[in-house]
Amino acid sequence: MSEALSHSPGLPGLPALSLVPKTDAKQSAKEFKTDQEVRWCPGCGDYAILAAVQSFLPELGLRRENIVFVSGIGCSSRFPYYMNTYGVHSIHGRAPAIATGLSVSRPDLSVWVVTGDGDSLSIGGNHLIHALRRNVNLKILLFNNRIYGLTKGQYSPTSEVGKITKSTPMGSLDNPFNPVSLALGAEATFVARTIDSDRKHLTETLRAAVNHRGTSLIEIYQNCNIFNDGAFDPLKESATRDDVTIRLVHGQPIRFGVDGSRGVVRADDGSLQVVDVAQAGEDRLVVHDAHAEDPSVAFALSRLSDPMTLANTPIGVFRDVDRPSYDELAVAQVARAKEAAGGTADLAALIAGGDTWQVD
């Protein structure tokens, strides 16, 4: 650990929400709802995510006024209007930057960012990777529907190659981002993926994310029933679900499929490979370690899924490692400077500096 970190008071090991005031009053999902009419299209996956978040927050027991939702632009970014907390619906792509300033200057807040695949990976890509790299104390919910919804159906940076949309009548040409790979590449300390329709998994993932110190990125596969309906059907339909979904559980061998017939092993070239467990042998299965310092295995896991068919798609927590958050470090620097000054910061002495002269 560097000198700067080791000298910071309260470090390491500050629990994620320790500075956010709690309430003794019992809370319910209802109190987190606003009187605003929810204006998403009927059948939109966003409803399920909203309901899951509203139902989950009461279990944290945080004072509602100390929770802030910050969003950018897009369908998902209307989220703050429906949360009875503080909220800012900002501008396209910039929510992580705005939330960073808020979080760093107010360690007593639980700050959430709600964003979509276009908002966070196209126009706001730069802010996303830098928030992740810094490990700002933000919980980022990335609603990925693989399409631009609010602008009525253009392809997005997560759309599969060849996507026919209004702006790509002959098919999209550019290779999509895998948000989990991107986040791991940016050295995010917490990266997870979940699905709008799996309430239990979604809530478990939120729980893991909120207890993480620093930036938590949750990619949520979310269905846009108007412009990209069924984009995640292979992961949702009972006929295919178990076959394509790899459920990551920390400490457990990575296996999936009907009766756990398939599993993940390390290939000779260091990458990961999906194999038939019966043939490869259980001993060879990779045991999932979300707390591994080195993100290489997590990254390799993120590469298993096929962007066209969604075959071999891992969900769950890819990575969850402990590193001081940027907020803590920044606050600690200011505190240390104040302490060194002995609580006296003399403005007159500052502006006078060392070289003054008197004119009588």
Next chain:
Amino acid sequence: MQRRVAPLLPPAYEGAVVGRPGNDPASDRSRSARQHVSKQVVQLDRVIIRFAGDSGDGMQLTGDRFTSSTAMFGNDLSTLPDFPAEIRAPAGTLPGVSAFQLHFADHDIMTPGDAPNVLVAMNPAALKVNLTDLPRGADVIVNTDEFTPRALTKAGFASNPIEDGTLESYAVHAIPLTSMTVEALKVFDMGKKDAERAKNMFALGLLSWLYHRPTDGTISYLRTKFAKSPTILAANLAAFEAGWSFGETTEDFAVQYEVKPAHLPQGKYRNISGNLALSYGLVAAGQLTGLPVFLGSYPITPASDILHELSKHKKFGVTTFQAEDEIAGVGAALGAAYGGALGVTTTSGPGLALKSETIGLAVALELPLVVIDVQRGGPSTGLPTKTEQSDLLQAMFGRNGEAPVPIVAPRSPSDCFHAALEAARIATTYRTPVLLLSDGYLANGSEPWRLPEVAELPDLTVAFATEANQTMPDGSQQFWPYLRDPQTLARPWAVPGTPGLEHRIGGLEKADGTGEISYDPTNHDHMVRLRQAKITGITVPDLEVEDPDAAARVLVLGWGSTYGPIGAACRRVRADGGSIAQAHLRHLNPFPANTEAVLRSYERVLIPEMNLGQLALLVRGRYLIDAVGYNQVRGLPFKAEELAGVIKDVISNV
């Protein structure tokens, strides 16, 4: 090491001059020093010196040191650093020339001066670039060691200007500065290259002798700077002192000059640059508002020094955040403002373009935000290290939609302190982003500053909303985030963490009062007008006019950093018997309430600007007054003499 150097000092200067002559015992020693020197001392009322050399020659440091000594001596002064954007342009080339001009006087002065009385040229390129600015008869000190055939060719001289008559109209002092420095340092265990690097200190020593500057400031500066490198410290001290001794002993300089201290208003003074004053102003604004300062910034010339400076003052509750880009810089500042901090972002022209959308969001959110634009030459990357006033219209209009933003512009380096306080006052009182337009000239130029008493600085205390502000028909209490103060039209600043005031705001149009999303046409029309009315209604001080004989028919109107040159030009016109009035705008949006009345009371309004007529456009559009523009975009401030000529022309044509 230090002991070995000390005897080189002229005996009377060993103790050095502390403070100003005339008010402490040191002044007697200063006078006795003159008696030791067998040379004639000529009194001057003002001097303009320009140090010029290669980017790597340390000219900015040399200029800074001379300035500090001059400030301590008690002269009034004004400086103009002028350097290339490249950190080290190819050595010896014309684009690589770095210069520092200093004007000092025994009376109050307003500009860094038009033409230098003395040019120090460390190489042929420096001579070539600066010779055109030099009036005949000026002193030219050239470092002959650098006038080699190769260097002459590089600078575009066909033959050596020292020998071919090029300089015959000047008082040339051809001095082998480099080799004399190396000679003076041969006692030290250091390579020739390292020794040569101290030649700027030799030049500084010589100039310090020539103009009778106190030496203790430079000596203690060097001691601090090189505290960890005793050899380099000793070498620099020795070079400095060798330069001094050379002046004293050489026959090349028959006279020594003296510029007496100026009679400035009573008070405690320091020398300060615009960027430093601005930084202190922001720290002070934090203290006076009672808010933590949050600076979100991305490095850009010439604004970066503010980021550097503020990052040193965390003990005042200042947080600095070096963002990933300009947009994140302002975004983080706005986020911090939402959380109750004094949010600040600093930038220069191209950076302001990138921040436009976020400033527009701040207009819609109606949150306080201080945006500092240290203007430089544009468009695009333009002239990063040169000054210009060409962002006024960008500041005024550079956002989508009707998005009015107040604009404040400091008039001098030290005024940047007070302008920062004013920007913070407007931002927090009216819950609005404020643009502060400094420029490269103010940022890097310096002047003596009479320090304000902290107790006399304005009280900028801010109150956050703490309770519901609307009683509903059923008697229940609600919080409406867009219910306005009837006086200021400001909305409440309700920060997260305040129970009962949970609310959602955003960039979508809001219903008046409740702040809920509204697409209603009438409401939008109303809200656009309300936001405009809030800015138009900001209380700003009246425009003051300087019209000493009350007989002027022409008014010169300026804004920002042209205050000094315009003021100096007006003095010249008056000294020649002319009548001219001067008014200078600190507030460009809104204009002071009396602006139109002031402008209409003169037959002609002249507006000199370092742009193609941006204030003139605003004045014409707003008041239908046919102001005359005088415009230059040369990356340099106006010259007083030239402006005086323009003013006289306008007067004679009225």
